[in-house]
Amino acid sequence: MAVDPLAEIVTLLQPAARFSKLVECAGLWRIEREATGEPFYCAVIEGRCRVTFGEEPPFILEAGDFVLVPAMRDLVNESIDAPRDLPAVVPKQMSDGRFRAGRLDGPPDLRMRIGHCSFGSPDAALLVSLLPDVVVVRGEPRLATLMQLVGEETRERRPGRELVLERLLEVLLIEALRSGTQPTGAPGLSRGLAxxxxxxxxxxxxxxxxxxxxxxxxxxxxxxxxxxxxxxxxxxxxxxxxxxxxxxxxxxxxxxxxxxxxxxxxxxxxxxxxxxxxxxxxxxxxxxxxxxxxxxxxxxxxx
CATH class of the missing domain: 1.10.10.60 (Homeodomain-like)
Incomplete structure (x- = not known):
């Protein structure tokens, strides 16, 4: 039976959801996050923003785009026209699972769903090293749908929740890795399979x-x-x-x-x-x- 190396590695990583939330932004804003080494993913639902990971050049995310970082590095996420000296803010919780940054009133300029998960494998660092540093997928709305399902399942306490979450995350990660491009062109398994x-x-x-x-x-x-x-x-x-x-x-x-x-x-x-x-x-x-x-x-x- 044919074996899919990418699916094997993602399954072996044993992904588990930590949390998922909807972040809305308006006006001028900047969000900074320190490296955690954990997986991070984000789907832009509406609007545009500028993203920088570590020392890599910044790039633009637009509605319909999805980004996956198997091991989170320092992150700067900001409005397109944010000046360099704009101080970073912590998104304010507006309701359960919904946060806001920048101007707190009026319609948002940007809506994005972000999520964090963890890998249960003792070999996570090794397996992640075989994956790209950053993966960007453009024009694949099913990834945003998968993220929404992960968010809903995370908040609910239904029977079989952990198994469902693990399978949803496996599908999400595989879809992202096989559909995406790598801004840095870094080596990894998905480049080898391409x-x-x-x-x-x-x-x-x-x-x-x-x-x-x-x-x-x-x-x-x-x-x-x-x-x-x-x-x-x-x-x-x-x-x-x-x-x-x-x-x-x-x-x-x-x-x-x-x-x-x-x-x-x-x-x-x-x-x-x-x-x-x-x-x-x-x-x-x-x-x-x-x-x-x-x-x-x-x-x-x-x-």
Whole structure:
């Protein structure tokens, strides 16, 4: 069965909603947020604004645009004509789930729905490093609809809420990552999947993580020479091929160890090691603790 690397990584991240709110802005305004390292997303419903993440150049968001930041950096969000010396404000809560910045009376110039979530995976930092720093999607209204569903589900206390939220967030993140562009052109998995040659190798690697892959094998999957494949994969994905393979195998191993459903030799076989002892050595070197101790230290993963 075909495997989707992007869906696998998003599912392994175990996204969970923290909160979602509607922010309205009018007049001159500036909102600043410090880096939290947590996922941030925003859909512009009406109007325009200027956004700056970290040291990157600012860009404009308009109605219908969606932005995803898998690991939140310093953020400046402001009106298009905000002067440089305009002080930042904290949006004022107007009602449940609705906030306002700038002029508090009259119709808003901008309406946007923003959300924050968290990733439950112990390997979140590694997995996020395979994703783009910032993703912008333009003209895809279904993302705003998904955000609205996340917001409604967050406020309600209905049965199955956590599972529904997790699935909605998985769909939201996958939709954003496969539909978006990256203003910085930073390396990452989604850039690799957009490259027809590298995508073939990535799909093969994810479909058969236990296969004894070599750079030459993966280069054959990509129909490239070994040297051309190595250079292209490293540049576009951001990791050399064997480092990516090791990281993915260890992420899968951690998931299997947390589920506690397989014996150690079965886990080893699933992730490409010929014996439990060889797997234990590799895992200990990578994670800093033996696999058995890691499994005991983690809460039981229920999926």
């Amino acid at each position: 490259d027809e040659r590298l995508a073939a190798a990535l799909h093969a690697l994810h479909e058969r993580p236990a296969h004894p892959w070599t750079v030459a094998d993966l280069a054959t999957e990509a129909s490239l020479s070994r040297s051309a494949f190595f250079a292209r994969f490293s540049r576009v994905v951001g990791l050399p091929p064997m480092e990516y393979l090791l990281a993915w195998r260890m992420a899968l191993a951690k998931q299997l160890l947390r589920s506690r459903e397989l014996a150690m030799d079965e886990v080893a076989e699933r992730v490409g090691y010929g014996s439990a002892s060889a797997f234990s050595v590799a895992f200990s070197r990578y994670a800093g603790v033996p696999p058995a101790r890691y499994a005991r230290s983690q809460p039981l993963l229920e999926r």
